[in-house]
Amino acid sequence: MNLKNHRTLLALIGLAALGCAAAASMSAGAAEEPKVLIKDFLFTPLSLTVKAGTAVTWVNMDDEPHNVISDTGLFRSGGFDTNESFSHKFDKPGTYRITCSIHPRMVATIVVE
Amino acid sequence: MSNEKLPLSRRNALKCMAYGGAGTLFALSGGVFTPIDLAMARAYDESKPLGTPLFVQISDTHIGFNKEANPDVGGTLGQTIDIVNGMPQQPALIIHTGDITHLSKPAEFDLAQQLLSRLRVTELHTVPGEHDTTDATVTEYFNRFGNASDNRGYYSFDHAGVHFLALVNVLQFKPGGLGTLGPDQLAWVAADLKGRSPSTPIVVFAHMPLWTIYEPWGWGTGDADQLLGLLRRFGSVTVLNGHIHQIVQKVEGNVTFHTARSTAYPQPVAGEGPGPGPLKVAAGVLPKMLGVTSVNLVKHPRSLMLNDTALA
Secondary structure, three states, X not given: OHHHHHHHHXXXXXXXXXXXXXXXXXXXXXXXXXXXXXXXOEEEOOEEEEOOOEEEEEEEOOOOOEOOEEOOOOOEOOOEOOOOEEEXXXXXXXXXXXXXXXXXXXXXXXXXX | OHHHHOOOOHHHHHHHHHOHHHOOEEEEEOOEEEEOOHHHHHHOOOOOOOOEEEEEEEOOOOEOEXXXXXXXXXXXXXXXXHHHHOOOOOOOEEEEOOOOEOOOOHHHHHHHHHHHOOOOOOOEEEOOOHHHHOOOOOOHHXXXXXXXXXXXXOEEEEEOOEEEEEOOOXXXXXXXXXXXXXXXXXXXXXXXXXXXXXXXXXXXXXXXXXXXOEHHHOEOEOOHHHHHHHHOOOOOEEEEEOOXXXXXXXXXXXXXXXXXXXXXXXXXXXXXXXXXXXXXXXXXOHHHHOEEEEEXXXXXXXXXXXXXEEOO
C-alpha cells in the first residue's frame, strides 16, 4: 500500500511538473507530451486542446482498468490498469470525442488545432 | 410503484434477512415471485433443497485482478468451485455471466479456463463482460468461447424444458450511455422466441443488468425494454446478470431480475463513492460478500428457485 501511495504521489508530482512544463513550452516552443489523468472515473481535463501532430497520453490512476476509445473508431486502446498509460498521436485537426468502453459514462474531448 | 404489488411480507423479508448468510430462497411460481418460508425450507434436509439443481451461476471472476480488495482472486474462485463441487446433487450446467478476466489478457483467460476446469460439471456456458472485451481487437474472448454463437456472442439452448438465452450487452456502448443489445441481437431474440409456448420457463443471462439499477454508473441496458417486450408473454422469466458485484433483485410482472455476487471482490452500493470500483473491506468480511447463485427447478408447481450462497 505504501508503495502504491508512493507511486501515486510521484505521479502527482510528475503531473504538476508537466503542468509547469506545458506552461513553459508556450514560450519555449518545446512540445511536451500532454497528459490526461484518469482518476475517480473521470478524465481530467475533460477537454484538452492540442496542436496537430501531438501525442496525448492517458494515465490511469484508479484501482480499476480503463480504456480509451474514439467514438468514430479512429483508435481503440486495450484495457490498461493502475499506473499504466496509453498514447495516441493526433495528426488531423478536429474535435475528437473519447470514451472508456468499460465505463461508458466517462467521456472527454480532445480538440486538435 | 410496482414494488407494492410484491407479496413479500415484512415478516418473510425479515426471515430471509435472518438467514441471509445461509442463502435466501425465492421461488417463482406461476409468474408470482414468492419468498419461501425459510423456517419451512429448513425443516427439509438441508442437503436436499427444494427442487432439482438445474444450474449454478458464477460471475465476475476477474482473473488477473491483484489489488488490495482481493490479492487472491484465483483462491476465492477455488473456494467457489469447492462449494459447487460439494453440492450433494450436481447441477446440470454452469453459467458464467462475464468478466471472466480483468483485462482480457491471454494469460488471464488461460488461467481462468484452467481454474474452471476443476468444476465437476463440465457444461459451461458463458457471456462476455466488458472486462473480457477490452483487448484492442476484441478477439481473446471469442477465440476461446465464440464457438457456441458463431462468434456473435449471443446464443440459445434448452435444458430440462427450460429455454436459455445468452445475450451480450457489452459490445456496443454509446458514450455516456448504458449497455446495449442492439437491433441485430433483438431481431435474433424475436426470431428465437417465435412459436415457443408461453409456459416454457425462460432464463435470460447477460453480463450487465437488463434493467436500470443506477444510470450514472451505467448499471443498466439502454434497449432492455425492447427485450422485455418480447418476453412479456411468457409465464416464467428469470433474468440473471452480474457486473455490479452484489445481489440486487426485483420483480416486474412475470419477470424476476437478479444480479449475482462476484467471486473476486465486492463493489459499493449504487452511488456510494466516486464510481463502481473494487470495494476494500476487512479480510474477514470479504468471503461474506463473494459467492454464487444456484438455481433449482421445482416441478410442481413448475418454477425456478434462486439460492445465493456466500463463501462464508
